[in-house]
Amino acid sequence: MxxxxxxxxxxxxxxxxxxxxxxxxxxxxxxxxxHENMVVLDAGCGTGQTAGYLATEFECQVLAVDYNPLMVEKATERLVKLQKDIRIEVQDIQKLPYEENSIDFVLSESVISFTTPTMSIAELTRVLKENGKLFAIEMVLEQPVSAEERKEIMEFYGMEQLWSVNEWMVAFLAAGLTIQSIDVPELETDNEDSETATDFSLSESIEEDFHNILSQHLIVTENYKKQLGVRIFKCIK
Ligand SMILES: C[S@@+](CC[C@H](N)C(=O)[O-])C[C@H]1O[C@@H](n2cnc3c(N)ncnc32)[C@H](O)[C@@H]1O
Known part of the structure; x- marks a missing residue:
């Protein structure tokens, strides 16, 4: 594959x-x-860095899910050590087994972009309580690109769409959310301290293909740095 x-x-x-x-x-x-009675869903938790931060800093009940079993394995390794109130599960955020109106806060940090966004936004909205919040950090298209460029970006990231800010807004509103704010994050690139440095949980053997994908990612981000941006969408149900 x-x-x-x-x-x-x-x-x-x-x-x-x-x-x-x-x-x-x-x-x-x-x-x-x-607070400790709040359930916070880290939707697409990856290796669990944010889930760990949430549980440690805020003492809330954290539900960390990701559809990739390897990510969940690595998140589990990280999070069990903390001995906090964290549930970690393999789940697809497009179809969650949780009751509607059961989650207080949903965080998607660069995850919805990799799904069928209309499906995952609808599903995350369904599980969210009334007045609950959904924060999403997502890739946006800042400027029009040619059909070929669009195809290159979407195929590389395995995305089904590449949305402008307006298209994201339409999707959040269509799911029944109210948009509180849309911000351009300040991204610190040269300050490599412990908070901005990437942390790794390497698999034992890493095939050459994966090194190539990582290099390709750097090329794509450099080539399309004007066309691709990021927004923080803060929504409320
Ligand atoms: C760019 S990574 C971000 C991971 C994490 N949020 C972080 O900031 O480190 C995207 C993550 O979304 C997960 N993901 C993609 N589609 C998903 C889906 N439908 N359901 C659950 N997780 C998904 C991937 O497995 C991956 O861990």
């Missing part, structure tokens, strides 16, 4: 695999109020 960008993130076990990493996560959550 052809290896994908997401498989690559899993074998390298890249923590904070969203633009801005843990530092942006911390800024994003700094103004939020959580």
């Amino acid at each position: 052809e290896k994908t960008y997401l498989d690559c993130l899993a074998v390298f076990g890249i923590g904070g695999a969203h633009p801005g990493g843990l530092l942006l996560t911390k800024k994003l959550l700094a103004e939020e109020r959580f």
